Amino acid sequence: MSFAVNTPVSDPPVAIPSMSLGRAWVHELDVKLSEAAQADFNGIELVYKYLLYVSKKSGPVILQAARWARKNECGLNIMAMQPFMNYDGLLDEDAHKMFLYKLHLCFQFLTVKELSVDLIQMLSEGTTGGEDKLVADLTELGQLGLKENRLFVSRRVYGDNASSDGKNPNAEAEYAASLAEMAKTVDVEKVFYVQLSDAELLSPPISPSHPYYDAAQPARMSWSRNARLFPCESERGGYLPVVELARVWFHELGWRGWVSMEIFSRTMSDPNPSVPRSHAQRGMES
Numbered sequence: 001m002s003f004a005v006n007t008p009v010s011d012p013p014v015a016i017p018s019m020s021l022g023r024a025w026v027h028e029l030d031v032k033l034s035e036a037a038q039a040d041f042n043g044i045e046l047v048y049k050y051l052l053y054v055s056k057k058s059g060p061v062i063l064q065a066a067r068w069a070r071k072n073e074c075g076l077n078i079m080a081m082q083p084f085m086n087y088d089g090l091l092d093e094d095a096h097k098m099f100l101y102k103l104h105l106c107f108q109f110l111t112v113k114e115l116s117v118d119l120i121q122m123l124s125e126g127t128t129g130g131e132d133k134l135v136a137d138l139t140e141l142g143q144l145g146l147k148e149n150r151l152f153v154s155r156r157v158y159g160d161n162a163s164s165d166g167k168n169p170n171a172e173a174e175y176a177a178s179l180a181e182m183a184k185t186v187d188v189e190k191v192f193y194v195q196l197s198d199a200e201l202l203s204p205p206i207s208p209s210h211p212y213y214d215a216a217q218p219a220r221m222s223w224s225r226n227a228r229l230f231p232c233e234s235e236r237g238g239y240l241p242v243v244e245l246a247r248v249w250f251h252e253l254g255w256r257g258w259v260s261m262e263i264f265s266r267t268m269s270d271p272n273p274s275v276p277r278s279h280a281q282r283g284m285e286s
Contacts, residue, residue, distance in 0.1 A: 015043035082121030193258035198238035
C-alpha cells in the first residue's frame with residue numbers, strides 16, 4: 001500500500017502495534033485484530049512474540065501461526081513486524097551470527113512469503129558502549145536489506161521522569177532546537193513509518209521507592225514500560241509536546257506515510273476483556 005506526498009494531513013494511513021492492544025499472554029490476537037479493524041485502523045504492527053503464542057494453538061510451527069494471522073487479519077494491512085532487539089553491539093560472535101541467521105530466515109520465509117510484509121522494526125538500544133561496533137552491526141543490517149530507524153525525540157530530549165516537573169534542564173529550548181534540526185536534516189524518503197506516543201507525568205518521579213522502579217533497568221525504561229500513553233491524552237497525565245513534533249513531520253517535512261499510534265503501559269496487562277477495544281478506540285481518538 002503506497003501513499004502519495006499530497007495525501008491530506010487529515011487522512012494518513014494509521015496503524016497500531018498489536019502489543020498496544022494488550023499483552024500476548026492476556027488477550028487473544030484475533031480479538032485485538034478485530035478491535036483494531038472496528039476502530040478504523042488501516043494497519044497493524046505485528047509483534048513477533050504474538051505469533052509464538054498463536055502457534056501454541058494453531059500448531060507448533062511458527063509458519064502456521066503466520067498463515068493464521070494472514071487469514072484473520074480483518075482487512076488490516078500488516079505493515080511491519082516488530083520488534084527485533086539487542087543485536088547491535090553484541091560482543092559474542094556466536095550470538096551475533098545466530099541473531100543474523102534467525103533474522104534472515106524470518107525476513108525471507110515468514111515476513112515476505114507468509115505475511116507479505118517487507119518491513120522489520122529493529123529496536124536499537126545498543127548492548128555495548130562501543131560506537132564502532134554499533135555502527136558496524138547496523139551497517140551489516142543494511143547490507144542484508146534490512147532497515148533500522150527509531151527516534152525517541154520527545155521522551156529523550158524533553159522528558160525526564162526522575163525530575164519533579166518531568167523535564168530535562170532547559171527542555172523547551174533544546175526541544176525546539178532538536179525539532180529545527182530535524183526539519184532541516186531528515187530525508188523522508190529514508191523513513192519507513194512514524195510512531196507517535198505520549199507519556200504520563202509521574203508524581204512522585206521515579207526513585208528506588210517508586211512502584212515502577214526496577215534496579216535491573218534504567219529509570220527511563222521503567223517509565224517507558226509502565227506509563228506511555230497515546231498522543232495528546234492529557235486527561236490521563238500526558239504532557240510531552242507531541243503536537244509540535246507532529247507539526248514538523250506533517251507540515252514541514254511533508255510526511256504522508258504510515259503513522260502508528262503506540263502505547264506501552266501497565267494497562268496492557270489488565271485482564272479485563274474490554275482492554276483491546278478501549279485501547280483501539282483511544283488510539284484512534286488520539
